[in-house]
Amino acid sequence: MSNDTVTHSAARVAELAETLDAAALDGRTVHRPTDTGPLTLDEAYAIQRAVIERRRARGETPTGVKMGFTSRAKMVQMGVDDVIWGLLTDAMRVEDGGTLDLDGLIHPRIEPEIAFLIGRPLSGRVTSEEAARSLAGIAVAHEILDSRYAGFRFTLPDVVADNASASHYACGPWHHPDSRSLGNVGLTVEIDGRVVATGSSAAILGHPLRSLAAAARLAAEAGITLGPGQIVLAGAATAALPLPRGAHVRVLGAGLGQVEVTTR
Ligand code: 0L1
Numbered sequence: 001m002s003n004d005t006v007t008h009s010a011a012r013v014a015e016l017a018e019t020l021d022a023a024a025l026d027g028r029t030v031h032r033p034t035d036t037g038p039l040t041l042d043e044a045y046a047i048q049r050a051v052i053e054r055r056r057a058r059g060e061t062p063t064g065v066k067m068g069f070t071s072r073a074k075m076v077q078m079g080v081d082d083v084i085w086g087l088l089t090d091a092m093r094v095e096d097g098g099t100l101d102l103d104g105l106i107h108p109r110i111e112p113e114i115a116f117l118i119g120r121p122l123s124g125r126v127t128s129e130e131a132a133r134s135l136a137g138i139a140v141a142h143e144i145l146d147s148r149y150a151g152f153r154f155t156l157p158d159v160v161a162d163n164a165s166a167s168h169y170a171c172g173p174w175h176h177p178d179s180r181s182l183g184n185v186g187l188t189v190e191i192d193g194r195v196v197a198t199g200s201s202a203a204i205l206g207h208p209l210r211s212l213a214a215a216a217r218l219a220a221e222a223g224i225t226l227g228p229g230q231i232v233l234a235g236a237a238t239a240a241l242p243l244p245r246g247a248h249v250r251v252l253g254a255g256l257g258q259v260e261v262t263t264r
């Protein structure tokens, strides 16, 4: 690759990061990067990191990662055979029982997820069992997605560049990681007391610990380590649901308690 090509790529990464960051700040959609030219997955992850660097420069602190495309159905839909990740910061966190103002979001959706709290450094090619040994806690969680592209329509590099549609998240009380089996945890989403979706943690790569092991692999590929206190959102147990205003949204996980958020 010539120096000119490298410079061109770096400039495009910076420009697209600025565009996507501004879109999230302003709550408006933007063109997909692949509408104007090819984008490699490496470039897409570089854009993702640059978006987070911009957030850090505004004072946000990284809090962990979210895994995406963790269901077979979604992988088939996107024509991919591996998971992706997005990066989380403290500004995306909503307290359990807290309120999320949807002003500034574009077309938010909610996913019921399992969240992992890291207790010991995690990075590298590990088995699910080895990954589990890094854990300090397990909780039920909301992930709130918001694509910066019209209609939630994108190619794989587009959505990676857009930080895997990350917007907000909330975790319920942490449970001791040894105390339960996670292979088939029933997850229920209620909106205003009405059950609107049910699913199983088995939808997350067959077992959510596989998603944790995948996070360890992606961390190693990115040259980083997931450290104590960081969280991993393992993936969704159901399809993403539109998130309305003025709603009380509760996710319940069998044996894992609940997490609730009110929107306005
Ligand atoms: O968290 C997810 O599985 C979603 C990843 C990004 C794709 C989307 O916005 O649906």
Ligand code: MG
Pocket: 066, 067, 068, 111, 113, 143, 233, 235, 236
């Ligand atoms: Mg998700």
